[in-house]
């Protein structure tokens with residue numbers, strides 16, 4: 478896809494549509510002359526160079542990459558009209574695209590009924606799920622694992638709910654015995670399970686936790702903001718296939734959050750929340766005297782906490798799904814490449830005498846640390862920090878990130894280490910780009926070199 482060609486076609490298509498309404502002139506107050514624009518643009522693009530190369534395989538740090546060209550064209554084309562998906566009056570076309578894209582997400586998880594919509598982010602999507610949880614179980618708190626996203630605790634505070642962090646096991650998954658003990662107190666109304674933790678990519682045992690829902694009368698919300706699209710690899714053949722049980726069980730959970738702006742090839746501003754029972758729409762009821770007038774059909778703003786939202790986000794996701802649908806043969810192939818890259822990293826790290834795995838990757842996040850002589854937490858922390866910094870500043874750069882592991886978490890995985898500090902940073906690489914698969918040897922070779930040169 479040649480972006481320049483399609484962006485040209487985009488402006489032509491929108492102009493052609495605009496012309497059907499007859500000529501008009503832009504107001505002189507908005508006029509900007511080309512020379513002044515050229516000057517501002519030069520400064521602007523210069524400033525943008527102060528960035529990390531998220532697109533490049535040598536960037537193996539955080540969950541960041543540019544959107545797919547189809548998403549870029551979809552977003553920018555719709556943005557020329559700038560619809561607001563709050564209401565059908567704000568843009569019927571993109572509101573319908575949102576409904577269709579959300580239905581595809583619901584189908585991906587195996588929901589046979591759903592109510593859902595896009596949001597600005599995973600954080601807001603989780604807020605909505607916890608808001609509905611509170612309405613259904615007033616006065617009861619929320620349980621989530623210690624490794625769950627930090628915003629769950631913050632959103633509990635915001636909603637006036639008690640948050641209950643639950644211990645994790647040595648794989649970073651919620652400890653079901655600890656959870657069961659907590660549920661017996663009756664204090665909890667909703668359990669948040671994470672399908673792919675942000676730090677380690679650990680998948681909570683959703684299938685095993687379901688039994689607790691019936692026993693204790695709680696709701697189960699699945700935060701799959703990062704990991705959700707990996708459901709496309711559940712039970713797949715080949716090395717990238719994932720154990721299917723937790724992913725299949727998601728279909729029975731009460732609500733799900735997934736972020737198309739992480740593994741769905743979208744630009745930022747695209748999260749999604751899905752509820753299995755459409756009846757929960759009643760909690761969003763409100764009366765607005767200035768929206769909702771062209772149609773008695775449900776408006777997206779009637780089932781969301783946010784008001785204005787970019788219709789362009791829905792357009793981008795819809796257009797992307799036309800080409801790379803959320804199916805095993807579509808987006809699944811993209812995810813599989815990331816997964817294979819992570820497996821290969823893990824294999825090479827295991828074979829290396831300069832690096833050691835922190836834990837086996839479950840999805841596409843690899844955590845590892847330099848093999849230091851006096852194996853202590855403080856030495857590992859210092860060495861990780863040095864490699865992170867050297868990676869970015871020395872020639873032939875590699876961009877990594879770090880993960881802070883607590884003493885308990887570290888020694889649960891590596892009992893022989895000297896635990897001389899409360900925590901230690903390890904190195905962390907999210908292999909979000911399928912291209913990572915083709916550069917494993919070079920990028921990891923470079924990390925090894927840095928580990929040896931310390």
Ligand SMILES: *Cc1c(COP(=O)(O)O)cnc(C)c1O
Pocket residue numbers: 597598599600601603626628671673674675700701702703704736748
């Ligand atoms: C990224 C993430 C979030 C937060 O989503 P944003 O889109 O960054 O607001 C929540 N939960 C998990 C598991 C995540 O990975």
